[in-house]
Amino acid sequence: MEVVAPSLARLEEFFIVLLIIFFMELILVILFFVYRTEVAEYARGDLKLGLRLYESEGNIGLTNAWNIIQTEEYSRGCGEVNPSKWFVQGCYDTIETLLEKQTAVIGSIMMSIVVIQILGMAFSMTLFHQISRTGKKYKA
Template structure:
């Protein structure tokens, strides 16, 4: 005799049968058009592709901010590359990483053996940090927006008073 299953388990099984995952062999953009809403995996894939395109701009003219951002992220989060340190091999066309990937910084340490480099993916490290600090990041964003709105309100009030005074004396 089969044991009775809880009703919740039956509902969960039914939901799993109805909500099938898209075929990942298809182009992500085609799946997005079919379903109308991106999954977390699709969002992660797009973000990683864009970040890898950004790696190609590392240490190029006019991109000092991007170069500094990657150096700071890799040093602070103790990671290397978007997915791993091999992302940099395509950028430099050789087995090399930026010095910010090194566990112990020294000049040209990115040319040495992979044993001296961080192995973790920066994308996952930063994503986990954002998830862990989502409340703080959200509060910071709201406070920044509030300061902007208050500043605009005061600026508009001062402008209206100046126009009113100018009209009065004219």
């Protein structure tokens, strides 16, 4: 029975792809934190534009999205006679508050992804060196 192992070229390619993805993610995170204010203002402006286009012709998807965001339970005349059911805080502020509360969870998920990527790169390079040291040729 013939032993089939990954070729050295494939292991190198796997490592390079993981490294490129890792650096792209790292650059994205750094840019996000450097330009956080600009990103927040862009998001706020985009939400305001969405409200201006609400119920305009050809924007049924946008209108439906805003309807879903603004209602928890839809009922006829909801909030017309009972102002206590009105949302006091805007959508953007609500999402921003939610993200701030979930910072630890988001950070933990990001760190887990980073660890998995680093382990994948380390394992691929370890396997690459083990195969190249033996000098054996394998069919891929």
